[in-house]
Amino acid sequence: MLTATNKNKMIPAAKMQHRGGDSELLRKHACLNRMQIPSHLPPPTIVAASSQVANSSDAETSAAVARHLELHLGLFEIGRPLGKGKFGRVYLARHRTSGYICALKVLNKDEIKRERAEMHVRREIEVHSNLRHPGIVGFYGWFHDSRRIFLILEYAAGGELYKTLQKEGRFSERRAANYIAQVALSLIYLHSKNVMHRDMKPENILIGLYSELKLSDFGYSVHAPSNRRDTLCGTLDYLPPEMLQSDKPEYTKAVDQWTLGVLTYEFLTGEAPFEDTVAMTHRRILKNHMKPLPASLSPEAKDFVHSVGDFTPILIL
Structure with missing residues (x-):
């Protein structure tokens, strides 16, 4: 499931190309509850919700199923993409009855089946529906019809962090430090839940109403109590060496810590530390050789990047 991006295209590994609002107020007034359908129930179509509530009582199960069946597209006014x-x-949407503003992620079932990504979608719903943290986009529910799956998510008014970074070129050290601190707190929460994100990048970090950062897109995330996984997935520029060292990699949640170092570098410079052709990027990561940081950065900023990612600042020629 490894993919790379050119910042607007995702493609399979076999054809990989290199990549070139008040939340608390909304939460209090949300009329939509997270739905957690026990795994022993048959999935509605190709989607099932969390297996972590499999011990729910029959009454709770019936209530959860009822909430799921009550949701449908007619309850929402759909706005701009x-x-x-x-x-x-993903569309801006408004719940007709309450006026609640949210984001509606619409997934095409035929495309999911064609890519054999049913488990991918199941896992996204299962993981995301069990997370509740200010630094993570809220998950409020899901439903489906004959052709599509709909995820009801918190609306992040500031959009993708990637677009802000592209517009500004790079962030100041103070701003980068603030952003990385927020992402780190979200990671601490995820890891406390035994969840690996595995695809952190500026496109998957959203900005809330008050400029707070929120992790999003849990399609590659996994609940891993054993802290051991062996699936090659994510976006090439952000992958750690242990994911690329063999056909059957084995890694821990430390992969997210590596990505935190990559993000820090990108926030400070405007580009990923190993970004090059596909082959050269792969080689840089395996040898742990990033592009040199600008001399204008403070020693503290450089030390942080090197210590978080354990990068060696040597440019491959």
């Missing part, structure tokens, strides 16, 4: 993903689009 907010973004585009591999299997569909």
Whole structure:
């Protein structure tokens, strides 16, 4: 499931190309509850919700199923597109009855089946529906019809952090430090839940109403109590060496810590530390050789980048 991007296209590994609002107020007034359907129930179509509630009572199970069946597209007014993903689009939406503003992620079932990504979508719903943190985009529910799956998500008014970074070129050290601190707190929460994100990048970090950062897109995330995984997935520029060292990699949640170092470098310079052709990027990562940091950066900033990612600042010629 390894993919690379050119910042607006995701493609399979076999054809990989290199990549070139008040949340608390909304949460209090949300009329939509997260739905957690026990795994022992048959999935509605190609989607099932969290297996972590499999011990729910029959009454709780019936209530959860009822909430799921009550949701449908007619409950929402659909607004402008907010973004585009591999299997569909994300739209601004408003719940007609309450006026609640949210984001509606619409996934196409035929595309999911064609890519054999049913488990990918199941896992996204299972993981995301069990997360609740200010630094993570809220998950409020899901439903489906004959052709599509709909995820009801928190609306992040500031959009993708990637677009802000592209517009400004790079961030100041103070701003980069603030952003990395927020992402680190979200990671601490994820790891406390035994969840690996595995695809952190500026496109998957959203900006809330008050400029707070929120992790999003949990399609590659996994609940791993054993802290051991062996699936090659994510975006090439952000992958750690242990994911690329063999056909059957083995790694821990430390992969997210490596990505935190990559993000820090990108925030400070405007580009990823190993970005090059596909082959050269792969080689740089395996040898742990990033592009040199600008001399204008403070010693503290350089030390942080090197210590978080354990990078060696040597340019491959």
